[in-house]
Each structure stands twice: as C-alpha cells, then as structure tokens.
Amino acid sequence: MLVNERQTPEGLLVAVCDEDVLGETFESDDVSLTVNEEFYGGETVGDDAVIDSLARATVANIVGTQAVELAIEEGFIDEANVLEVGSTLHAQLLWM
Template sequence: MYLKIYKNGEHVLVAACDKEVLGKTLKHGNTIVEISRVFYEGELVSEGELYKALEEATTANLFGEKTIKYAIKCGLIDPDSVIIIDCIPHAQVFRV
C-alpha cells in the first residue's frame, strides 16, 4: 500500500491506496476521480505502518480493496461508509 502524510499544524491528512490502483482514473456518471500519483504516491508501507498513520490522522482518504479491508479490520472505518467508484472501494475519515 502507498502512504503519504500531509501535516499542517495540528491537522494530519493521510492519503493511502493499494499499489494496484495508483494512477488510475475512475468514472462514476459524469464524475471523474483520479487516484493521483502526486497525491497518493508516498512510500510503500506495511499494514502496521498504515495503522500507525491512520491512528494519528485527523483526515484520511483511502482507495483500494486491501487498504479499505485493513482499515475496517482495525475498526478505523465503518464498512457502511465505504463507497464503490468504478469497482474500486473508497472511504474518507474525518475526526472532529
């Protein structure tokens, strides 16, 4: 899984995706979503490294089957909050 962390003061944005979906362009109706290399391609990480980053995140943007399944397994996202865009699972996390 690719992981990229953005920090701005107290805010921590985690962008993570499966290696297989990086760079893909997804379509849903008239909407186009790009799993951008610029935004998501940080370092390839283990599940443990992803978990640590997600625990610290105030916001997370996640794409891909493996990434989403792991976040659900850890209790970090609710399975009901996952949407499917062009056959690729996607979820966002916002902590307030």
C-alpha cells in the same frame, strides 16, 4: 500499500492507496476518482505502518480494496460508509 502524510494547519492528512490503483481513474454514476501520484504517491509500507498512520490522522483518504478493507478491519471506517467507485473502494476519515 502507499502512504503519504502531510501536516496541515488542521492536523495530519493521510492518503493511503493500494499500489495497483495509483495512476488510475475510476468512475461510477456522477463520481470520478483519480488516484494521482501527487496526492497518493508515497512510501510503500505494510499493514502496521498504515494502521499507525491512520491512528495519527486527523483526515484520511483511502483508496483500493486492500487499504479500505484494512481500515474497516481495524475499526477506522464503518463499512456502511464505503463508496464503490468503478472497480475499487474509497473511504474518507475525519476525526473531530
């Protein structure tokens, strides 16, 4: 998976995606999701690093079946809040 971290005035923004969805566009009904290099491109990491990044995130965008399923398994995302966009999964995390 790829992880990209950015510090913002509001806190840590984390973008996570499966490597195979980078550069792809997914569409479903009125939703279009482009997994672009600028936002999602980052360091290739394993599960433990993804978990660490999500644990420190204030906001996270997660795309791809593997990444979203890991976020669900680790309790960051409720499965009921996951979107199916085309052939992939998308979830957002916001800690308040």
